[in-house]
Amino acid sequence: MSALKRAVDQTAFDKxxxxxxxxxxxxxxxxxxxLMFLYAGLSRRKNALSLIWACFFANAVVTVTWYVWGYSLAFSPTATNGFxxxxxxxxxxxVMAEPSPGSPLVPALLYSFFQMEFCAVTVAILMGAIAERGRLMPTMLFVFFWVTLVYAPVACWVWNINGWAFKYGVLDFAGGGPVEIGSGVGGLAYSWVIGRxxxxxxxxxxxxNVTLVTLGTFMLWFGWIGFNAGSAFGANLRAVYAALNTCIAASTGGIVWCLLDYRIQKKYTMIGLCSGTIAGLVAATPSSGFIPLWASVVLGIVASSACNYGTKIKHLIRIDDALDLFAEHALAGIIGLIFNGFFATTEVISLDDVNTTIPGxxxxxxYKQLYIQIAYIVACCAYVFVVTAGIAKIFCLIPGLNLRATDHAELIGIDDDQIGEFVQDFVEVRRAYDEWAPPTNGVEKGGLHHQISAAGDRHGVPDTSVHTPHLSPHAERPAPDSTEKV
Structure with a gap:
């Protein structure tokens, strides 16, 4: 044990x-x-749990994939192809205590952990593309290939010391390309393949459930501070700057979106406030460690406005991007990357006392930084869309791996069809029992021979002598005035 401790030198890193x-x-x-709560709240109740399940299970798939080869495919320093x-x-x-290939400030093992969570969040965002019509288990297999063939290469481009975008001089602080374009454009491609x-x-x-949407948004904001500020790879002033930039862009974005919605609806919608906040957070992802604080105010206004109008794009191109992944993530990420071309400054970049020679x-x-950023954006969008669509199309051609659920599953809800549980259930008790429960041979009670069970109860044994049509507990069912929900 003492020999092992001597072999792993940790003195180079600040605890x-x-x-x-x-x-x-x-x-x-x-x-x-x-993201689980956000997506669950944004969907119909009959599909809410499926999105929670997809984000949760995808996180496990990402963790295993990253351990096996995802980290190596993205960050191995001996690969020189740039791709x-x-x-x-x-x-x-x-992978132990050597300086990481992405930053000399942290050991390789810690860098891998941090970047693994980036990948997990990216895939969780992507899961919004399956909303209300995607099959779950084939999608989890899709995640394995997507991390391998889409996320890892794009991360390698910009964050590996031998990546072509890194050498080209692209400024992408916390993932405008791998995370935001990866999930937003990837989600658009996935939605296109599986259909409306x-x-x-x-x-x-x-x-x-707007409450879940609000809760999910603030949980995202809380985590996003670690997402952006942690990308300074040290407890330094650049990390603080990134955290403050993140909050400024998010707050400005929320205000602007809410006001834009009021212009049309004359209502200050909670969904609009949450959507604008997320647009600001996304735009800050690639830029928060590069631009001055005043520029984040402008960024929040521009990103929120563009994303608000960008939600109409899916109607123009007839792609059912149900949860607006392209409008919220891809567009805001692109705007943040473009802002780096205009407003990035060495004064902010050098606040970590490491990157003191990177130009803004x-x-x-x-001035050439702008076309460098645009070239990177075009490359990311094209690669992510084509490869994501290709993987999804191949899956849909393989028997048993079709990514699209059946029409019946879509009607009754993905929760009922593929999980058998629901995000919430109701116990309905009616005074007019004869209108609710089928007669049974149970014990007489109160003059009624009825078995009273909760709607959607999967554990009771129904009386097979009486035919009752099967209804999902989430199907629309008119309730008489005598119904009480407890």
Missing amino acids: GDVGYIILSGALVLFMVPG IGNLEFGGHHN RNERELINFRPH GFLDQN
Whole structure:
């Protein structure tokens, strides 16, 4: 044991910085349940649990994939092709206390943990594409291939020291390309392949639980501080700057979206406030460690406005992006990357006392940075859309792996069809028992021979002598005035 301790030299790292990045990684992980609640609240009640399940299970798939080869494919420093890493770190072989390939401030093992949570959040965002019509288990297998062939290469481009975008000089602080374009454009491609929901499901579609949407949004905001501030890879002033930029952009975005909705609806909607806040958070992801504080005010206004109008794009192109992944994530991420070309400054970048020679954008008279950013955006969008759509299309052609649920499953709800549990259930008690429960041969009580059971109860044994039509507990059913919900 003493020989092992001598072999692993940890003296090069500050324990405060190490503790800070561990905490930041945990905050990033906390964004996954934030997305669970957000998506559950935005969907219909009959599909809410399926989105929670998908985000949760996908997190497990990402963790295993990242351990096996995801980290190596993204960050192995000996691969020099500029596109994707090799298997040098497969199974986390030789990943220990050496300076990480992405930052000399943290050990490789900690860097892998932090970046693994980034990947988990990206995939959790992507799960919004399956809303209300996606099959769950084939999607989990899809996640394995998507992390391998889409996320890992794009992360390698911009964060690996040998990545082509890194060498090209792209400024992407916390994942405008791998995270936001990856999930937003990837979600659009996935939605395109599996097709639109049935038209009856598109009529009068409203979020079923605005409270969950609000809770999920604030959980995301809380975790996003670790997401962005942790990307400074140390407890330094640049991390504080990134955290403050994140909050400014989020707050400005929430205000602007809410006001834009009021212009049309004459209501200050909670969904609008949450949507604008998320747009600001997304836009701050690539820019929070590069631009001055005043620029984040402008960023929040521009990103929120663009994303608000961007929600109409899905209607123009006829792609059922049910939870607006493209409008909220891809568009806001693109805007944040473009802002780096204009407003990034060495004064902010050098606050970590490490990156003191990286030039900024227009504010530093580095005018070529704008077309560098745009080239990176185009490359990310094209690659993510084509490869995501290709993987999804192949899955849909393989028997048993079709990503689209059946029409019946869509009608009764993915929760009922594939999980057998529900995000919430109601016990309905009627005074007119004869109108509710079928007669049984049970024990007489109060002059009635009836078995009273909760709606959707899967554990009672029905009387097979009386035929009653099967109804999902989430199907529309008119309730008489005598109904009491307890």
